[in-house]
Amino acid sequence: MSNTVTDSKFLTGSARFVESRTGASAxxxxxxxxxxxxxxxxxxxxxxxxxxxxxxxxxxFLTLWFKPAMGEMHYEGSFAPLRGVExxxxxxxxxxxxxxxxxxxxxxxLHHWAALLFMAAxxxxxxxxxxxxxxxKPRELNWIVGVALIAMGMAAGFTGYSLPDDLLSGNGxxxxxxxLKSIPLVGxxxxxxxxxxxxxxxxxxxxxxxxxxxxxxxxxIALIGVHLMFVVIHKHTQWPGAGHTEKNVVGEPVLPTFAxxxxxxxxxxxxxxxxxxxLFTINPIWNYGPYDPSPVSAGTQPDWYIGWMxxxxxxxxxxxxxxxxxxxxxxxxxxxxxxxxxxxxxMIAWPFFEAWLTGDHRDHNILERPRxxxxxxxxxxxxxxxxxxxxxxxxxxxxxxFFHMSLNDVTYVLRTLFFLGPILGYxxxxxxxxxxxxxxxxxxxxxxxxxxxxxxxxxxxxxRHIAVDPHARWKLTAFESPAPVPARANAKGVVPRSExxxxxxxxxxxxxxxxxxxxxxxxxxxxxxxxxxxxxHDAELAGAGxxxxxxxx
Amino acid sequence: MKLLSARRRHPMAxxxxxxxxxxxxxxxxxxxxxxSSAKAQEYSSDDVAQGQKLFVANCATCHGMxxxxxxxxxxxxxxxxxxxxxxVGTGRMPLQMSGPQGQxxxxxxxxxxxxxxxxxxxxxxxGPSVPEGDYLDASKGxxxxxxxxxxxxxxxxxxxxxxxxxxxxxxxxxxxxxxxxKHLYEAMQTGPQNMPIFNDANLTPEQKRDVIAxxxxxxxxxxxxxxxxxxxxxxxxxxxxxFFGLAAxxxxxxxxxxxxx
Numbered sequence: 001m002s003n004t005v006t007d008s009k010f011l012t013g014s015a016r017f018v019e020s021r022t023g024a025s026a027x028x029x030x031x032x033x034x035x036x037x038x039x040x041x042x043x044x045x046x047x048x049x050x051x052x053x054x055x056x057x058x059x060x061f062l063t064l065w066f067k068p069a070m071g072e073m074h075y076e077g078s079f080a081p082l083r084g085v086e087x088x089x090x091x092x093x094x095x096x097x098x099x100x101x102x103x104x105x106x107x108x109x110l111h112h113w114a115a116l117l118f119m120a121a122x123x124x125x126x127x128x129x130x131x132x133x134x135x136x137k138p139r140e141l142n143w144i145v146g147v148a149l150i151a152m153g154m155a156a157g158f159t160g161y162s163l164p165d166d167l168l169s170g171n172g173x174x175x176x177x178x179x180l181k182s183i184p185l186v187g188x189x190x191x192x193x194x195x196x197x198x199x200x201x202x203x204x205x206x207x208x209x210x211x212x213x214x215x216x217x218x219x220x221i222a223l224i225g226v227h228l229m230f231v232v233i234h235k236h237t238q239w240p241g242a243g244h245t246e247k248n249v250v251g252e253p254v255l256p257t258f259a260x261x262x263x264x265x266x267x268x269x270x271x272x273x274x275x276x277x278x279l280f281t282i283n284p285i286w287n288y289g290p291y292d293p294s295p296v297s298a299g300t301q302p303d304w305y306i307g308w309m310x311x312x313x314x315x316x317x318x319x320x321x322x323x324x325x326x327x328x329x330x331x332x333x334x335x336x337x338x339x340x341x342x343x344x345x346x347m348i349a350w351p352f353f354e355a356w357l358t359g360d361h362r363d364h365n366i367l368e369r370p371r372x373x374x375x376x377x378x379x380x381x382x383x384x385x386x387x388x389x390x391x392x393x394x395x396x397x398x399x400x401x402f403f404h405m406s407l408n409d410v411t412y413v414l415r416t417l418f419f420l421g422p423i424l425g426y427x428x429x430x431x432x433x434x435x436x437x438x439x440x441x442x443x444x445x446x447x448x449x450x451x452x453x454x455x456x457x458x459x460x461x462x463x464r465h466i467a468v469d470p471h472a473r474w475k476l477t478a479f480e481s482p483a484p485v486p487a488r489a490n491a492k493g494v495v496p497r498s499e500x501x502x503x504x505x506x507x508x509x510x511x512x513x514x515x516x517x518x519x520x521x522x523x524x525x526x527x528x529x530x531x532x533x534x535x536x537h538d539a540e541l542a543g544a545g546x547x548x549x550x551x552x553x
Numbered sequence: 554m555k556l557l558s559a560r561r562r563h564p565m566a567x568x569x570x571x572x573x574x575x576x577x578x579x580x581x582x583x584x585x586x587x588x589s590s591a592k593a594q595e596y597s598s599d600d601v602a603q604g605q606k607l608f609v610a611n612c613a614t615c616h617g618m619x620x621x622x623x624x625x626x627x628x629x630x631x632x633x634x635x636x637x638x639x640x641v642g643t644g645r646m647p648l649q650m651s652g653p654q655g656q657x658x659x660x661x662x663x664x665x666x667x668x669x670x671x672x673x674x675x676x677x678x679x680g681p682s683v684p685e686g687d688y689l690d691a692s693k694g695x696x697x698x699x700x701x702x703x704x705x706x707x708x709x710x711x712x713x714x715x716x717x718x719x720x721x722x723x724x725x726x727x728x729x730x731x732x733x734x735k736h737l738y739e740a741m742q743t744g745p746q747n748m749p750i751f752n753d754a755n756l757t758p759e760q761k762r763d764v765i766a767x768x769x770x771x772x773x774x775x776x777x778x779x780x781x782x783x784x785x786x787x788x789x790x791x792x793x794x795x796f797f798g799l800a801a802x803x804x805x806x807x808x809x810x811x812x813x814x
Contacts, residue, residue, distance in 0.1 A: 040806035047802050081696040081770050098777065109778055116794040117802070124799065167704060167713065168786065261809055268805050276798060281778030282790050287714045287771065289704050297708040298718025298726065304791025395788040397719035406653070406723035 030232070032255035037238040041132075044125040046262065049224065050269040051118035058111040059213065065101055067093035068209035070165065070202040079286050087165075087290035090205045094164040094285055110277035115160065117273060119153050119305040126150060130350075130380050132367040134237045136360075140351040142230040145223055147347045152220050154305055159212035161283075161303055165205055168283070170291030171300045173204065175310065182333035200293060237367050240478040242471050246365045301394055311393030312336050315415050339390075346383070357506050359485045371440075372479040374433030375509040378426045385425035389417045430512070437514035440476045443468055444517045445525040477517045484510040582679075596634075596672030604673025607666055611647050620677050625651075632743065633680020634671035639739035641667045643732075645746075653723035654746055681742045688758045689734040694766025702760055703767050706751065714771040716784045720747055730772035737765050 019025050036042065069089040075082050077092070078099050097104035126146055129135055135143035158176070162169045177199045180191040196203035236251065238244050252258045288297065302310050313336050320332040354376065355361055370377040392399065393414045400407040447465035455461050468476065487503035489495045560566065596604075609618065615626030622628030629636075640646035641662055645655035662670065671683060687693065704713060712718050715729030724747050729737065741761050744750030756764065782789040 038810040038812075040803065040810045043806040043809065044802075047806070081700050081767065081774075083697050085697050085701060105778055112790075113794065113798070116790060117798050120794050120799050121802065167708075265805070265809060269802065272798070272801055272805070276794075279779045280793065281776050281781050283787075284776070284778055284781070284784070286777070287784065289700055289713065292704070295704040295708055297704070297713040298710050299712045299716065299786050299788070301787040303787050304794070307787075307791065398785060398788050400719040400723070401717060401725050404723070406721075407719045408722050 028255075032253065032259075034232055034254045035236060035249040035251045036254065036258045037236055037249060037251035039239060041128045042236070043265065044121050044128055046265060047121035047269055048118055048125060049228075050266045051114045051121060051273070052220070052224065053266065054114040054270055054273055055111060055118060056217070058107045058114060059217075061107045062097060062104075062111060063213055065093060065097045065104065066090070066163070066209075068163065068206045070205050082286065082289065085290060088205070090163060090165040091285070091290045094166070098286065106274075106277055109280075109282050110273055111160075112282045113277050113280075114273050115157050116282075116304060117269075119150075119157060119303075122146075122150055122153055123305070126347075127380070127384070131370045131377055132237070133364065133373060133376060134367055135351045136364040137351075137355065138363055139230070139234055139237075142227060142234065143351055144348050145227045145230065147344060149220065149223050149227065151344060152216060152223060156212065156216045156220060157303055157305055159208045159216060161306075162208050163205060163212060164283075164285045165291050166285040167288040167291050167295060167297060168285070168300060169288075170200065170293070171296050172302050172306075173200065174293070175302075175313070178333050179337060182330035183337070184329055184334065185327070187330075200291070235365065237365050240366050240369070240475055242474045244366060246363065249365070299398060304391070307394035308387050308390040309336050309340055311390040311396070311414075312339050314396055315390065315393045315411065315418055343383075343387070350379075357502060357509065358482060360482065366478075368479060369475075371433040371436040372481070374430045374437070374513070377433050378430040381429040382422035382426040385421040386418070389414055389421045393418075434512060434514055441514060441517055444473055444476050445521065479516050481513045481515050482510070483513070596668070596675065600669045600672035601676045603666075604669035604671070604676075607662070607670050608673050611661075612670075615648075620674060629674050629677060631678040631680045632674060634675040634683050635681040635739045636743040636745070637671040637674045638667055638683045639736055639743060639745055641670055642739075643736055654725065657727065681739075684735060684738045684742065684758075688762045689738055689765070690762070691734055691766045691769040694759075694762040694764075696763070696766040696770040698760070699763030699765070699767030700771075702756065702764050706756070707764070710748075712784070712786075714784045715768050729768050732768075734765050734769070737768060738762075 067089045071089045072086055073089055073092055075085050075087055075092050075095065077083070077095055079095055082095065094108075097108055099105070129143065129146065158172070162173050162176075177191050177195065180194060181187040183190060191199065194204070194207070195201040196207070235249050238249055238251065241250070244250050252261075254262075301307060313333065316332045316335060318332050320335065321328060321330045323329065368376075370380075393411070396410045396414065397407055399405065400410045447467040450464045450466050452464045453461055454464055467473075484503070484506035487495050487499045490499070608616075608620065612620075612626075612629075615623060616629050617623045617626075620629035622630075637646075640655070642660065642664075644658040644660045647661060649656050649658050660667075674680075675682065703711075703715075707715070710718055710720060710726035711729055712726075717728035718726050720726060726748075732740075738761055739745075740748060741751040741756060741764065751761070782793055
């Protein structure tokens with residue numbers, strides 16, 4: 001094969017042409033040799049990337065027919081239940097794409113489903129990064145880029161959701177309008193600036209359109225570029241395992257193996273999205289009718305990734321609005337923006353907070369199993385529970401109807417969980433993690449209970465334990481469980497206040513922990529067992545039970 | 554005439570005169586206030602008598618022996634035949650259990666018995682009668698106009714396509730997809746349970762028909778985009794992408810990274 005390639009004059013000629021003008025071989029060599037470890041959870045970011053490609057392709061198609069204008073007209077298209085109804089050109093053109101353009105409805109649905117999958121894959125990817133500690137040095141900046149990608153993804157989704165100018169999207173915009181107006185002092189000005197006057201005005205669709213098809217995707221592409229560049233620069237992280245060190249990456253090279261797999265994966269995601277788009281309705285704008293500020297339908301919700309903010313608004317009691325010197329402070333609404341700031345701020349700050357807390361400023365290329373860092377895992381679960389409570393609150397009305405509950409009770413329960421849920425999540429998760437770690441210790445020290453009871457010659461009964469194999473044992477023992485670093489004095493011999501705070505936090509977070517099994521413990525356990533088993537029985541029996549433990553014989 | 558003048562001093566003359574007077578005023582009242590949407594239904598006195606028996610046996614516990622209402626149930630004077638036809642016809646009455654709202658269940662009476670009950674309740678005082686005919690024919694309505702009316706008047710509780718929605722404290726607006734034209738009309742006309750009344754000044758009979766045409770169209774027309782996922786909007790779509798879309802994706806990733814054995 002390689003002979004035919006090098007022999008082809010055309011190929012060598014053109015390769016030389018490109019190489020002498022771009023010097024691309026260095027980049028291809030660098031990127032082609034990048035190693036990807038194989039694990040399913042490492043592919044979630046790729047899913048987001050491929051969904052984004054589908055979004056770009058289907059979105060381009062939609063721009064060919066969509067009219068981002070709010071001029072009023074009467075619909076005369078083929079969808080009978082709306083014929084003669086007064087609507088904006090934006091809504092009419094979306095109906096046109098859905099019912100008149102060949103394949104238009106399919107591509108609209110593909111675009112929308114891809115957006116939902118994009119955000120879902122992004123979120124799951126972020127959770128994977130968090131729970132395995134992949135954001136630690138040197139990857140903190142890339143973690144921040146990822147957080148920015150989530151924020152921009154939400155912006156892209158929301159601007160797109162608002163474009164068709166149907167009842168649902170208009171209601172969503174009304175909430176955005178309310179959020180903007182709730183900003184103290186400048187709120188009304190900001191809202192009037194965005195909408196070009198009083199809500200809804202006649203400008204908003206064309207303005208959102210510019211953001212949706214130009215600004216936001218451009219920023220997204222730039223961020224994705226930076227994100228992937230960092231992935232190459234930092235090299236991939238990997239799970240702990242025999243032969244996996246902080247200085248190597250064990251996996252498949254991009255060229256040829258991983259590139260082939262990745263290409264296939266792109267088409268699988270593409271076809272999965274096509275399948276969903278072809279079979280399942282999404283955002284049936286023809287049901288919602290044209291936007292009119294007066295009606296609001298029951299079951300009006302934003303797309304899932306905005307849901308948590310909507311849910312927070314639903315949980316918020318109305319009495320949090322008050323007046324200062326005659327000016328209303330709509331804290332009941334404005335706090336949704338604060339909550340978003342808290343969540344995103346916490347995500348950005350966490351890597352630095354953790355490094356400060358633990359005093360660990362080393363590079364980390366080996367991931368941690370979630371159970372092996374119980375504190376982080378518990379904090380992550382607490383944040384997830386908090387998010388989920390707000391998310392559930394966004395669909396409180398549907399929960400009430402489908403489970404035959406009182407809407408008020410659902411709201412009260414979720415309000416309580418808003419405060420208690422994260423705390424419970426933290427406590428339970430930490431206990432579970434510590435328990436799992438103890439189970440791991442148990443496994444390493446005593447092996448797996450085989451269920452075989454043997455009787456020794458002197459009459460004693462024992463259960464045979466099968467030692468875990470060395471590869472599994474590596475996974476179970478290769479982790480760190482650093483003790484909290486106590487408050488230390490600085491160069492002047494003074495313990496600063498910040499250091500004492502840090503030590504308090506560290507104590508709280510890392511006081512309870514489980515040490516990994518050391519070699520000495522392993523040897524000791526082995527000898528103990530040997531002692532038990534000894535007493536007149538033959539060596540073969542001991543070998544069957546403990547033969548896999550290599551040391552100490 | 555001679556017959557009349559001869560008996561004008563008959564002891565019963567006053568009674569007859571009173572009766573005629575009452576009938577005339579009552580008839581005129583009924584004529585001017587009657588529901589123009591549906592032709593007044595004729596019930597025989599036998600229907601009323603049968604209805605009373607059914608009423609006493611099944612309804613009086615809560616509504617009182619003569620429908621005057623008790624602590625446990627409202628007065629039925631003036632609710633009209635239409636209300637009875639809706640409440641009993643959809644199985645909501647007699648109540649399955651007490652709760653925030655009457656539940657739809659299997660009808661407890663057949664249509665003849667419902668008519669008899671309606672006759673009895675209608676005899677307590679004038680109220681909207683059971684709609685008939687033209688205004689129930691969805692094909693004569695304009696679903697586009699009805700859609701506009703539905704979004705303005707109904708969608709905030711029943712959802713844009715009538716999929717239903719939550720109200721306060723366990724009450725809810727039911728799904729409208731399998732509700733008959735007659736029951737849709739009666740519900741608008743009588744405002745059962747938590748629903749407001751849309752009388753003929755609010756929504757004319759023609760407009761009610763447009764609304765019915767819209768609801769029928771929304772629930773019967775095939776969905777252009779494929780499976781509707783309950784027509785519940787973004788929540789159902791979000792759940793679908795997480796539990797089916799992302800689950801399929803994870804299945805693919807596990808398959809792609811599986812080691813050949």
